[in-house]
Amino acid sequence: MASTTYNDKTQKVGITLPNLLLKQTDEIRGDLPRSANVHALIIADSKSMPEIKSESIHLVVTSPPYWNLKKYGGEGLGPNQAYAKYLYEIKSVLKEIKRVMAPGRFVAINVGTAVSNDGMKPINADVVKMMEDLNFTFKKEIIWVKPKGTQGLWQRGVTKFLKSEPYPCYFSLNMMHEYILIFQNEGQMQIPLERLSEDFIKKVSWSIWEMRVSYTKGHPAPFPYELPSRLIQLYTVEGETVLDPFGGSGTTMKVARDLKRNSFLYEVNSEYIDLIKENVGWNSSFDSDTRYEIKIRKSITS
Numbered sequence: 001m002a003s004t005t006y007n008d009k010t011q012k013v014g015i016t017l018p019n020l021l022l023k024q025t026d027e028i029r030g031d032l033p034r035s036a037n038v039h040a041l042i043i044a045d046s047k048s049m050p051e052i053k054s055e056s057i058h059l060v061v062t063s064p065p066y067w068n069l070k071k072y073g074g075e076g077l078g079p080n081q082a083y084a085k086y087l088y089e090i091k092s093v094l095k096e097i098k099r100v101m102a103p104g105r106f107v108a109i110n111v112g113t114a115v116s117n118d119g120m121k122p123i124n125a126d127v128v129k130m131m132e133d134l135n136f137t138f139k140k141e142i143i144w145v146k147p148k149g150t151q152g153l154w155q156r157g158v159t160k161f162l163k164s165e166p167y168p169c170y171f172s173l174n175m176m177h178e179y180i181l182i183f184q185n186e187g188q189m190q191i192p193l194e195r196l197s198e199d200f201i202k203k204v205s206w207s208i209w210e211m212r213v214s215y216t217k218g219h220p221a222p223f224p225y226e227l228p229s230r231l232i233q234l235y236t237v238e239g240e241t242v243l244d245p246f247g248g249s250g251t252t253m254k255v256a257r258d259l260k261r262n263s264f265l266y267e268v269n270s271e272y273i274d275l276i277k278e279n280v281g282w283n284s285s286f287d288s289d290t291r292y293e294i295k296i297r298k299s300i301t302s
């Protein structure tokens with residue numbers, strides 16, 4: 001059977017702490033001190049996350065690649081894959097998430113139902129099944145509703161329905177919602193009780209979240225700042241560590257940094273490095289205590 005080994009090729013790309021990367025990458029294995037403000041970008045396939053110590057992540061916020069819809073470049077999973085293979089690969093990442101999650105803590109997964117010529121693919125239902133197989137408990141389902149017209153006021157199929165086939169049984173829909181599925185790991189969670197504000201609680205305590213889409217340029221599918229922001233405030237306290245295994249443009253890292261949490265971001269496509277650094281603002285001095293790390297890991301399949 002083919003096995004995967006890793007050739008660690010660690011590179012520093014524009015970080016402000018010269019010569020410290022290797023040492024710091026070792027240091028960031030495991031539980032970061034609660035006072036740390038460290039953000040590690042790992043350019044690698046998140047099916048394996050050896051940089052992260054088991055049971056050390058307090059929250060995962062992520063949006064897996066769409067199946068067969070968007071092109072992200074690079075070698076990532078998603079586009080041009082059979083649906084079963086896509087699910088198999090997502091499950092490999094979920095298994096690795098299971099390993100790194102702290103007991104009793106939460107995983108939030110943003111997915112949309114995929115539409116294809118041979119029917120809709122219930123990615124949300126399949127993710128729930130896979131997470132339950134890994135002994136996570138399905139705790140909450142939030143529907144993210146985007147403003148009407150976000151994907152163009154009328155998508156192609158819908159225009160056909162309106163203009164040339166306005167008949168029963170020719171119905172077509174504009175998709176304007178996605179899911180945010182929230183799961184809890186097994187075990188006893190440990191978190192200090194820090195009060196959330198009444199305004200915030202009133203804003204988030206409905207199962208439908210109306211949020212605009214992201215206007216970040218340079219990536220086909222960023223989620224809006226508000227999405228990880230609500231989740232990170234709901235499920236962590238300052239100084240804890242958030243992971244996004246499908247990092248994209250780095251929205252999760254940016255929000256984690258702004259909210260004084262540590263973060264790990266995995267992204268398989270190295271073309272997004274500059275975008276992530278710019279989006280997060282690596283080169284601006286947000287806070288002199290904030291540290292950014294980057295590791296580029298090449299996977300070799302033998």
Ligand SMILES: C[S@@+](CC[C@H](N)C(=O)[O-])C[C@H]1O[C@@H](n2cnc3c(N)ncnc32)[C@H](O)[C@@H]1O
Pocket residue numbers: 044045046047062063064065066072073074075076077078219221222223224245246247248249250251252266267268269
């Ligand atoms: C939907 S996008 C995430 C967007 C992100 N939430 C943001 O706000 O920018 C999914 C990302 O996962 C990356 N990806 C796909 N397969 C991956 C894998 N196996 N490991 C790490 N990243 C992967 C893609 O290149 C893409 O950038």
